[in-house]
Amino acid sequence: MEPLGGSHANGMQQLNPPPPSNNTVTVRMVDTTSVMKLHAEAFLKPVMPGHEIMTVIDLAFLIENPRLGKKAMFDLGTRKDYWNSPPWTIARIEAAIPGVRIEKDVTEILQEKGMKLSEINDIIWSHSHWDHIGSPYLFPPSTNLCYGKGTGPFPGYPANPNSALNQADFEGRKCIEIDYDMEIGPYPAHDFYGDGSLHLLDTPGHWPGHMCALARTTPDTFLFLGGDICHFAGDFRPSEQLPLPDSIPEEAFGNIEAAAVKRAHKTPGWMAPMRPQTRRHAILQIIDTQTLFL
Incomplete structure (x- = not known):
């Protein structure tokens, strides 16, 4: 991503960029081993003959703030045992997803790389769709669950039979609805670590509660994590x-x-x-x- 300074500084100031900071995070992309087949017509038209089905993967991101010694997962991909999702979710998978293959849960991938699940301080959901929320219940109670305003409905399944969320993902841990107390560009935003290294943006167009992340990887460059803000x-x-x-x-x-x-x-x-x-x-x-x- 191009630095915010230099010849573009005046233009960027008009865009209301994040406040300056020397604090940064590292971001690692995680292949969640999830492969889905989707109907192409749900994303683009006209559909070319022979390309009626799209094959897509599912990604998650490990974010680390080395100064604070904090780690967060931005999304968790799809839970390995997706067939144990709430009935509301299963009905929509069966209606819209011709095929799903998942080899490992994100928890297994992290542990195979030598990371203890207790090292993950926070799970940040970009939004509460089944292919992003993963399996928070597999993380220890010390891991917080963070989500955007409008996420729900609560309580989750089975207490609420019509919820797409599993109540087990919330029980026994701190659950945090993000409070947006600043603006970046035109978007309400939140400084997640309080040091300018990671901002969460309120972008609810795809689904209620949807958030994007703006991760500062050097003092003047950023990595934008879009969730499902764009499919094409x-x-x-x-x-x-x-x-x-x-x-x-x-x-x-x-x-x-x-x-x-x-x-x-x-x-x-x-x-x-x-x-x-x-x-x-x-x-x-x-x-x-x-x-x-x-």
């Missing part, structure tokens, strides 16, 4: 830097607009006029995500 690079294109080529006719924009209206629940004021903006502005810059769950 086309969500962020076109842009001023990468506009649609002139070879794409204006008539195609009408198809984009029609498809967006067909697939989404529209409320008053939900969508600005799209046709004149589409060549240089990504769809997510036009749609009001506060009233639309992508």
Whole structure:
């Protein structure tokens, strides 16, 4: 990621960047050994013949603050025994996921690498979907469980038969709903360690309670952990830097607009006029995500 200083400093100041800090974290990507087959039409159209099914993996991230001696997991991937998820979750997996293969739980991966589960001080859920929450109940009670505002419903299953969450994941440990007390860019934010090394951003468009993480890896560079804020690079294109080529006719924009209206629940004021903006502005810059769950 490009440093915030240098020739871009004035522009970045206008974007309301994180406050300066010399405190950093290290971030390690964890392959959770989860492989899922998904219906391509849920993510993009038109679907090319022969590519009706997408194969995707599931990632988690180990974050370490060396100054404080603290470790956190940002997401846990999918629990190995996903068939023991609440009925609400199982019904949706069976309806939407043609195939799932999981070789190991994240707890097993950490332990195989020589790490004790008691070394993990915090679990941070980007959001409470089944392929991100993993198995917190396998961690010791000393590990806190952190999540964004809007996460729920509580209590979890089986106390609440309609909940997608397992009550066992919350029992016997400190559960923390993140309180956003600052802003980074346009987003409510929270300084997780209180030293500027890791910020959590309130980004609830994908699912209630969704958070992204902004991890400071050097004093002026960051790693952005997006959770499920984006499933497809086309969500962020076109842009001023990468506009649609002139070879794409204006008539195609009408198809984009029609498809967006067909697939989404529209409320008053939900969508600005799209046709004149589409060549240089990504769809997510036009749609009001506060009233639309992508």
